[in-house]
Amino acid sequence: xxVVGARPQFIKSAPVIREILLxxxxxxxxxxxSGQHYDAEMSEIFFHEFRLPAPTxxxxxxxxxxxxxxxxxMKRLEGCILHEKPDVVLVxxxxxxxxxxxxxxxxxxxxxxxxxAGLRSGDMTMPEEINRRLTDHVSTLLFAPTRTAVxxxxxxxxxxxxxxTGDTMVDxxxxxxxxxxxxxxxxxAEFEARAKxxxxxxLHRPSNVDDLGRLRKIHLALQKxxxxxxxxxxxxxxxxxxxxxxxxxRNDTKAGVRLAEPQxxxxxxxxxxxxxxxxxxxxxxxxxxxxxxxxxITLRSTTEWxxxxxxxxxxxxxxxxxxxxALLMARFSEGLxxxxxxxxxxxxxxxxSRRIANIIERMPLE
Ligand code: UD1
Numbered sequence: 001x002x003v004v005g006a007r008p009q010f011i012k013s014a015p016v017i018r019e020i021l022l023x024x025x026x027x028x029x030x031x032x033x034s035g036q037h038y039d040a041e042m043s044e045i046f047f048h049e050f051r052l053p054a055p056t057x058x059x060x061x062x063x064x065x066x067x068x069x070x071x072x073x074m075k076r077l078e079g080c081i082l083h084e085k086p087d088v089v090l091v092x093x094x095x096x097x098x099x100x101x102x103x104x105x106x107x108x109x110x111x112x113x114x115x116x117a118g119l120r121s122g123d124m125t126m127p128e129e130i131n132r133r134l135t136d137h138v139s140t141l142l143f144a145p146t147r148t149a150v151x152x153x154x155x156x157x158x159x160x161x162x163x164x165t166g167d168t169m170v171d172x173x174x175x176x177x178x179x180x181x182x183x184x185x186x187x188x189a190e191f192e193a194r195a196k197x198x199x200x201x202x203l204h205r206p207s208n209v210d211d212l213g214r215l216r217k218i219h220l221a222l223q224k225x226x227x228x229x230x231x232x233x234x235x236x237x238x239x240x241x242x243x244x245x246x247x248x249x250r251n252d253t254k255a256g257v258r259l260a261e262p263q264x265x266x267x268x269x270x271x272x273x274x275x276x277x278x279x280x281x282x283x284x285x286x287x288x289x290x291x292x293x294x295x296x297i298t299l300r301s302t303t304e305w306x307x308x309x310x311x312x313x314x315x316x317x318x319x320x321x322x323x324x325x326a327l328l329m330a331r332f333s334e335g336l337x338x339x340x341x342x343x344x345x346x347x348x349x350x351x352x353s354r355r356i357a358n359i360i361e362r363m364p365l366e
Contacts, residue, residue, distance in 0.1 A: 001086035003077065005034030005061070005097030008284050010046035011265055012092040012115060015171035015353040017052055024357045030056040030084055034073045034097040038062060039237060045264040049176070066096060066127060073100035081108055087365055088113050088141070092168070094132035106138035111363075115168060115356060117142035118149030118158075119283075119304040125207065128283075129304075141363075143356050145169075146346055148306060165355040166348015169284060173269070173291060174350045180269045187270035191232055191258065199225060199327055200275040201257075202268075204236035208281050208299055214320065215242050218299070219257075221323035222279075226256030228328065232271060234260045277330040279323065286314050287347060295330040297323070307346040 004013050013031075020029050033055035037043045047054065059076040061069060077100055081089065089105035091098045092115040102112045114135050121129050136142060142158060144150045145167035153162050188195065201222065209215050222231055235243065243249050249259065263271065272278060272288060277295040280286060283304055289296040290308040301318040308314035312333065317326045 001030045001032055001081065001084055001088070002090040002092075003032045003034060003097060003101035004055075004092065005036035005059075005073070006093075006095040007037050007042050007046070007262075008282075009092045009095060009097060010043065010050075011172050011284065012168050013090075014046065014050035014052060015168050015175055016090070016092075016115065016356055018050065018175075019353040019357045020360075021053075023354075024361050027357070027361055030086070032056065032077070032080055032101075033058045034077070034100065035060040035062055036069065036073070036095060036097045039262075041262045041264065042237065049265050050172075070096045070100045073097060074104045077101055077104045078108065081105055081110060086110060088360060088363065090115060090360070091135060091139075092116055094119065094128040094135070096127070096131065098135050099131040102135040102138050111141065112139040113141035113143065113356075113360065114139040115143045116145055116149075118144040118146075118151075118153040118162070120152045121302040121304040123302045127206070132304075141359065143352070143359075145348060145352065146307060148346075163355070163359055165359075166350070166352035167287070168352045168356070169287060170291065170345065170347050170350045171353045172265070173288065176266060176269065179266050180273060183266055184270040184274055187267055188274055191260070191271070193230060193232060193271075193274070195274040196276045198230035198232050198275060199277055199279060199331070200271050201231060201233040201279045202236070202285055203233075203279075203281050203299065204238050205281040205300065206238075209236075209239045209242045212242060212245060215239075216246055217320035218323065219243070219246065219248055221320050222257050224324045225327055228324075229276065229331070231257045232260065232275075233257055234263045234268065234271070236262055277327055279327060290314060291345070291347070295333050297326045297330055299323070 020027050061073045088111045090113045091101045105112050117136050119132055123129055142153055142161045143165045144162050150162055150164050225231055273292050275294050278289045279297050281299045286296055286298055286305050286308045290313050296314040297317050298314055
C-alpha cells in the first residue's frame with residue numbers, strides 16, 4: 001500500500017507506481033490518497049499528467065492544524081490498513097500524510113518503507129523535519145536518495161535498513177522532459193515571457209508566509225525585482241490566503257509581479273527550465289533547478305539538499321532584504337548543475353523506482 005496526499009508526494013511516487021504497474025505484476029499495489037491536498041491543481045492534475053490510475057481509496061482528510069489533520073488521517077488510515085492488510089506500507093517524503101501513515105502502520109505491526117529517507121535540514125522548527133525523522137525511525141526499509149542521506153541514517157543507528165536507491169524525482173523528471181520540451185513555448189507565450197528573462201518564484205513554507213510581517217517584506221523585495229525583470233509567481237493556496245490578508249493579490253499585475261495559479265508538473269518545469277533564476281523555499285524545486293542548470297536562491301537558512309549548494313548553484317539567502325541583489329547576481333551566473341560540474345549526478349541515475357520496486361518484490365513475506 002502506497003500512501004500519498006500532498007503535491008510533492010504525487011511526483012515522487014508517480015515513477016514508482018508506473019514501474020510497479022508495468023514491470024512488477026507480482027506486486028499487488030493499492031494507492032491510498034489521504035486527501036491532504038484536494039484542489040484539482042494540487043492533486044488531480046498530477047495523476048492526469050503522469051497517466052496514473054485514480055487512487056484505490058480516497059480518505060478526504062482535508063486541511064486543519066497539524067494535530068487535527070494528522071489525527072483524522074491516522075484514524076481513517078487505520079481502518080484502511082486493517083481492511084487491506086498490506087505486507088508493507090510505502091510512504092514518500094516528509095508531509096503530515098507521511099507521518100500519519102508511518103505511525104499508523106508501524107503501530108499495527110505492518111512494515112513501513114520510506115521513500116526519500118535520511119534527509120535532514122537540522123531545523124526542528126520545520127514540520128517536515130519532525131515528520132521525516134519520526135518516519136525514518138519507525139520504518140523497516142529506508143530508501144535513501146543520496147549518499148548524504150545514507151550517512152545521516154548511519155549516524156542515527158539505522159544503517160541496517162538503508163538502501164541507496166537514488167532519488168525518484170530524477171526518474172520523474174526524465175519521464176517528463178520530452179513533454180516539457182514540446183510544451184514550453186506555449187507555456188511561455190501564456191505568461192508573455194521570454195526565455196531567461198524572468199525570475200520564477202515559489203513560496204509556501206510556514207516560516208516565510210505565515211508571518212505577515214515577513215511576507216510583506218518578501219513581497220516588497222519582489223516588487224523591487226520586478227522593476228528590473230519580469231517576476232512569475234505561481235501561488236500555493238497557503239500563500240494565496242496570506243497574500244489576500246495583505247491585500248496585494250489584486251494590485252500585483254500593475255506592480256510587475258505576475259501572480260498565477262499553482263502549476264502542474266509540466267507547467268512548472270516549463271517555467272523553471274526557461275527561467276533566468278529561481279527564488280524558492282521548496283525542497284523539490286531546489287533540486288529540479290540544480291538538475292536543469294537554473295541558478296537558485298533559497299529563502300531559508302537551511303536545506304535538506306546540501307548537494308545543491310555545490311559551486312554556488314543554489315544559495316541560502318534567508319533575509320528578504322537581500323533578495324533583489326541575490327537574484328540579480330544569480331541571473332548573471334551560469335546555471336551550475338551537475339552536468340556542468342562534470343560530476344556524477346548526486347541524486348542518482350534515474351533508476352531509483354526500479355530499485356525500489358525490485359527490493360519490495362524480493363522482500364520476504366512473513
Ligand atoms: C504541505 C506539506 C509540505 C509540502 C507542501 C507542498 C506538511 C506539514 N506540509 O504543506 O511539506 O512541501 O504540502 O505543497 O505536510 N489548501 C488548499 N487546497 C489544497 C490544499 C491546501 O486551499 O488542495 C490550503 C488550506 O487552507 C490549508 C493550507 O493550504 O490549510 C495548507 O495546506 P497543508 O496541506 O496543511 O500544508 P502545505 O502548506 O500545503
